Amino acid sequence: MDKRYEGGADGAAGSTRAAGGVPATAWARLAAAAADAVFIADAGSGEILDCNAAAERLCGRPRGRIIGRHQGTLHPADEAQRYRAEFGRAARLGHEVSWDSVLVDAAGERIPVEISSAVAEVDGRRLIMGIFRDVRQSDRAAMQRRESERELQEAVAGAPVPVMVHAEDGEVVLLSREWTRLTGYAREDIPTVERWLECAYDGTVLAEAHRRLTELRERAGPDLQGEFSVRTRDGGSRIWKLYAGPLGRLADGRRLLLSMAVDITDHRLAEAQRRAGAERLERSLAATVEAMARAMAKRDPYTAGHQDRVAGLCVAIAGELRLDPEQARGVRMGAGIHDIGKIYVPSEILNRPGRLSEPEMALIRTHCEVGHDIVRHVEFPWPVGDMILQHHERLDGSGYPRGLTGEAICLEARILAVADVVEAMASYRPYRPGLGIDTALSEVERGRERLYDGQVVDVCVTLFRRKGFELPV
Numbered sequence: 301m302d303k304r305y306e307g308g309a310d311g312a313a314g315s316t317r318a319a320g321g322v323p324a325t326a327w328a329r330l331a332a333a334a335a336d337a338v339f340i341a342d343a344g345s346g347e348i349l350d351c352n353a354a355a356e357r358l359c360g361r362p363r364g365r366i367i368g369r370h371q372g373t374l375h376p377a378d379e380a381q382r383y384r385a386e387f388g389r390a391a392r393l394g395h396e397v398s399w400d401s402v403l404v405d406a407a408g409e410r411i412p413v414e415i416s417s418a419v420a421e422v423d424g425r426r427l428i429m430g431i432f433r434d435v436r437q438s439d440r441a442a443m444q445r446r447e448s449e450r451e452l453q454e455a456v457a458g459a460p461v462p463v464m465v466h467a468e469d470g471e472v473v474l475l476s477r478e479w480t481r482l483t484g485y486a487r488e489d490i491p492t493v494e495r496w497l498e499c500a501y502d503g504t505v506l507a508e509a510h511r512r513l514t515e516l517r518e519r520a521g522p523d524l525q526g527e528f529s530v531r532t533r534d535g536g537s538r539i540w541k542l543y544a545g546p547l548g549r550l551a552d553g554r555r556l557l558l559s560m561a562v563d564i565t566d567h568r569l570a571e572a573q574r575r576a577g578a579e580r581l582e583r584s585l586a587a588t589v590e591a592m593a594r595a596m597a598k599r600d601p602y603t604a605g606h607q608d609r610v611a612g613l614c615v616a617i618a619g620e621l622r623l624d625p626e627q628a629r630g631v632r633m634g635a636g637i638h639d640i641g642k643i644y645v646p647s648e649i650l651n652r653p654g655r656l657s658e659p660e661m662a663l664i665r666t667h668c669e670v671g672h673d674i675v676r677h678v679e680f681p682w683p684v685g686d687m688i689l690q691h692h693e694r695l696d697g698s699g700y701p702r703g704l705t706g707e708a709i710c711l712e713a714r715i716l717a718v719a720d721v722v723e724a725m726a727s728y729r730p731y732r733p734g735l736g737i738d739t740a741l742s743e744v745e746r747g748r749e750r751l752y753d754g755q756v757v758d759v760c761v762t763l764f765r766r767k768g769f770e771l772p773v
């Protein structure tokens with residue numbers, strides 16, 4: 301600032317003190333550094349006597365080309381007259397006056413400004429100070445706010461899911477078309493969120509919705525999330541997975557809340573149909589398995605009985621191993637027809653006492669692959685084919701038909717292998733008497749981890765020795 305107007309003309313600290321004890325020089329320096337443009341003019345003539353750096357930036361001119369001009373010349377022609385009138389009023393009144401005006405800079409650009417002025421007498425001269433604030437920034441901010449509000453409005457309106465934005469006092473501010481489409485309510489039907497709750501819910505759900513809404517508004521509760529059955533205008537219902545939480549504020553300061561839903565009605569319906577379909581398929585597969593087992597029972601009652609007893613033991617083992625019920629059902633199905641391939645082996649070979657020749661043994665051994673072949677085209681949701689194919693495989697690779705080892709043999713087949721051996725040895729066979737459960741259990745214990753899955757063996761032994769499991773006679 302020009303030295304003439306520094307509080308103590310020579311800058312001596314303390315020579316002139318402003319209110320609060322800050323030296324006037326400090327005021328002058330602070331004004332010089334202010335972000336708003338500051339002009340000091342002669343209140344009588346309007347001649348500009350000084351200005352700060354912000355004023356230079358605002359006018360796009362150096363101080364030298366501002367000082368000495370009449371204050372009115374900084375404004376465009378159409379504004380100059382009004383400005384002079386306001387300036388005169390401010391100078392006359394002698395106290396703080398504010399008004400909006402337009403400034404024109406050196407490049408000719410019109411700059412909207414807010415002016416506030418003050419008049420003071422300094423060394424016998426009436427001076428007027430004008431603080432000019434460039435309002436383009438705040439205009440731009442307002443424009444940006446309007447723009448982002450418009451974008452939000454469009455985003456919500458066209459959202460592919462139901463979206464509602466409501467203010468904290470309940471007024472529904474925005475609603476997506478998907479919301480009205482799915483519920484059948486028009487935008488006008490839902491002026492407030494309370495009205496919506498009454499449309500969509502009743503009884504205890506309505507009370508709960510009110511409670512959760514109040515919590516949300518007070519931010520005492522967590523963001524709302526949950527599945528709700530929403531009543532539509534035509535009396536139907538939709539299942540919505542709803543999320544709600546805060547979403548900034550409106551220009552008037554009201555807080556906004558956003559509710560967004562995913563309509564899972566169709567998904568739920570499809571799921572129920574799929575479940576019903578799967579259950580139907582399972583029933584028909586079970587019937588297929590039963591038919592196969594019955595066919596076998598007519599021809600070879602011994603093998604049919606063996607399969608039944610093995611299946612019972614398998615289910616008990618699966619239960620002890622805590623297999624999920626679906627997997628356990630598969631174990632039962634596979635075990636119930638695991639020897640189905642023996643249908644192709646002449647019964648006189650199957651049931652003949654005494655040693656069998658090598659070719660006869662080879663023929664019996666085909667039952668795994670033959671059985672696998674029989675069920676190959678049945679689309680079981682369980683590894684029934686693998687169980688049939690692998691139930692004579694052994695962990696060390698000494699089994700047949702493939703010589704698979706370890707985990708290459710599926711768990712269901714490893715369970716079946718143990719149950720099959722135990723039942724076969726313990727029970728009577730047409731060609732020899734039963735060897736008893738102890739001999740059978742000793743056999744699988746001897747083969748534990750080498751031939752048979754260790755855990756399955758342990759569970760099987762525990763079932764018989766400690767849990768009182770018995771094979772049906």
Ligand SMILES: [Fe+2]
Nearest residue numbers: 638639691692
């Ligand atoms: Fe077998």
